[in-house]
Amino acid sequence: MAKELTTQSYIDHHLTNLTCGQLKDGGWSCDPHDVENMTFWAFHVDSLFWSIFLGGLFLFLFKIAMPKNATADTTPTGLQNFVEMSIEFVEDNVQSLFGSIKNTLIAPLALTVFVWILLMNLMDLIPVDFIPVLAGHIAYYLVGGPDHAWITGPESFYFKVVPTTDPNITLGMALAIFVLTIYYSISVKGPKAFIAELTLHPFGKWLIPVNFVLEMVNFIAKPISLGLRLFGNLYAGEMIFILIALMLFFSSIAIGVLGFGLHLVWALFHILIVALQAFIFMALTIAYLAMAHETEEH
Amino acid sequence: MNINATLLAQAVVMIVFVAICWKYVYPPILQVMQEREKKISDGLEAAKKADDSLEEAKLAFDKEMDQAKTEAAEILKKANARASQIVGDASSKAEEEAEKIMTSASTSIENETNKAKEELRQQMSDIIIDTTQKILGDEISPEKHDAILKKAAEDL
Numbered sequence: 359m360a361k362e363l364t365t366q367s368y369i370d371h372h373l374t375n376l377t378c379g380q381l382k383d384g385g386w387s388c389d390p391h392d393v394e395n396m397t398f399w400a401f402h403v404d405s406l407f408w409s410i411f412l413g414g415l416f417l418f419l420f421k422i423a424m425p426k427n428a429t430a431d432t433t434p435t436g437l438q439n440f441v442e443m444s445i446e447f448v449e450d451n452v453q454s455l456f457g458s459i460k461n462t463l464i465a466p467l468a469l470t471v472f473v474w475i476l477l478m479n480l481m482d483l484i485p486v487d488f489i490p491v492l493a494g495h496i497a498y499y500l501v502g503g504p505d506h507a508w509i510t511g512p513e514s515f516y517f518k519v520v521p522t523t524d525p526n527i528t529l530g531m532a533l534a535i536f537v538l539t540i541y542y543s544i545s546v547k548g549p550k551a552f553i554a555e556l557t558l559h560p561f562g563k564w565l566i567p568v569n570f571v572l573e574m575v576n577f578i579a580k581p582i583s584l585g586l587r588l589f590g591n592l593y594a595g596e597m598i599f600i601l602i603a604l605m606l607f608f609s610s611i612a613i614g615v616l617g618f619g620l621h622l623v624w625a626l627f628h629i630l631i632v633a634l635q636a637f638i639f640m641a642l643t644i645a646y647l648a649m650a651h652e653t654e655e656h
Numbered sequence: 657m658n659i660n661a662t663l664l665a666q667a668v669v670m671i672v673f674v675a676i677c678w679k680y681v682y683p684p685i686l687q688v689m690q691e692r693e694k695k696i697s698d699g700l701e702a703a704k705k706a707d708d709s710l711e712e713a714k715l716a717f718d719k720e721m722d723q724a725k726t727e728a729a730e731i732l733k734k735a736n737a738r739a740s741q742i743v744g745d746a747s748s749k750a751e752e753e754a755e756k757i758m759t760s761a762s763t764s765i766e767n768e769t770n771k772a773k774e775e776l777r778q779q780m781s782d783i784i785i786d787t788t789q790k791i792l793g794d795e796i797s798p799e800k801h802d803a804i805l806k807k808a809a810e811d812l
Contacts, residue, residue: 379660393658400660409666413673420681428684430691442689445682463674466682470674526659530666534674537667 363513365604372486372600374516375402375524389508390516404493404517405524412477412521416470448472451641455648464647467538471531472640478521479592479632483625486519486599493517522592522635525585532585535643539580542650551653584642591635595628781808 378388379400387396388403423441425432434442448469456464494512502509509515521527543552556573557566602624605617 377658377660396660398660400658400662401665402660402662405662406665406669410669413669417673417676417681420677420685424685424688428688430688430695441685445685445689449686462683463678465686466678467674469682470670470677474670474673524662526662527666529659530663531670533663534667534670537671 365607368604368607369600371513371516372490372518372596375518376404376516377401378403388506390514391508402518402524402526404519405521405527408481408519409474409478409521409527412481413470413474416473416477420469420473444473445469448640452644455641455644456651459648459651461542461647461651463538464644467647468640468644471535471643472636475522475531475588475639476633476636478527479636481520482523482592482596482599482628482632484519485621486596486603489519490517520592520596522588523596525589528589528592529582529585531639532581535584535646536581539646539650542647546651547653580642580646584639584646588635588639591631595624595631598624599628784808 374390376388377390377393377396377400378386379393379396381387381392381395382397383395393400419437420441423437425438428434428438445465448465452465452468491512494515494517497515497517498509498512518524543555547555556577557570559569559573561569599621602617602620605620606614608614
């Protein structure tokens with residue numbers, strides 16, 4: 359039934375997404391063995407599930423935090439305080455970069471990005487095996503059977519927990535922000551000024567193709583670096599959690615105990631990374647959108 | 657670590673979530689926060705104003721108090737002066753009255769004395785004449801010796 363558990367298979371298991379997608383012959387499958395044959399139209403069901411679940415949790419929490427009858431006269435309590443604190447924090451950051459420019463979308467966007475990414479990153483602090491093993495058992499006993507012959511046991515079901523360790527998620531968010539950046543660049547500066555910005559710097563109008571290539575690299579690098587930075591940090595963090603968890607595989611008790619200690623230390627340190635990366639993503643989102651609103655020539 | 661349609665799905669999900677947050681979640685919270693902020697700053701301003709007016713009122717109170725004290729002192733002074741004047745008037749009047757009474761008393765005493773003296777003189781002269789008549793008989797008559805008698809009475 360199950361393959362023999364090796365270090366290699368353990369790591370692979372933790373780094374493989376539950377993927378459902380269209381096969382090259384047109385059919386659909388969630389079988390991990392078919393991943394090689396899938397077209398572009400494949401979805402990481404686990405990443406998307408956690409992403410949507412946590413995004414929904416964010417919206418839900420921030421919606422119920424405000425009592426229905428809350429006004430300026432009612433004393434804020436509990437969750438409302440936390441929510442107002444978050445909003446104050448985001449407003450301050452937006453204010454520092456945007457100054458007098460009025461755009462009511464920026465602050466909610468920054469808030470969503472910050473809290474959502476924070477929640478997704480926090481999934482990294484749940485011990486690496488808890489949810490995948492639980493999901494494997496649930497899938498095996500509920501869905502496993504002739505229709506899904508590939509679920510041969512709890513271990514054959516992949517379930518990656520931290521959405522931000524999936525480059526599709528981080529680059530997807532960067533893409534959405536990229537689209538917004540282009541939209542505001544065109545609507546605020548006007549199409550002419552936007553094209554001029556991309557072609558007339560840094561060498562003037564006689565070297566337009568060179569300018570365009572240089573500016574394009576600069577332009578495209580922003581969303582890619584934005585997405586990859588978050589992915590890289592969280593992926594590395596997750597990787598170290600997996601490697602520390604592997605220490606329990608050794609038969610030596612001393613190494614196992616050391617593993618517990620290291621896990622604690624790394625988890626504490628990782629809290630910093632979790633919050634810092636969420637903040638960096640938010641700050642850069644605001645910065646890129648602020649650039650899109652800048653109208654003066656440079 | 658394949659790039660696939662998950663990326664597009666996540667971008668769409670994100671746009672939807674941001675839109676929901678932008679339209680339904682963020683504005684009510686921000687509105688309450690801004691209202692409260694305004695209320696607090698208004699309250700602080702009002703407190704400052706109240707403080708200022710309290711200060712002003714204190715100053716005004718002190719001024720009024722000083723004035724009232726001055727006035728009171730003045731009134732007291734006037735009252736004292738008036739009282740001593742009244743007392744002075746009254747005593748001088750009383751002295752005058754007393755003097756008057758004394759004068760009239762002494763006048764009437766003198767009158768009485770004079771009257772009594774006159775009467776005594778009259779009686780004396782009558783007695784003397786009577787006695788003299790009895791001694792001398794009819795030698796002496798009041799008509800003849802009127803002048804002598806008169807002189808004697810005057811000497812008395």
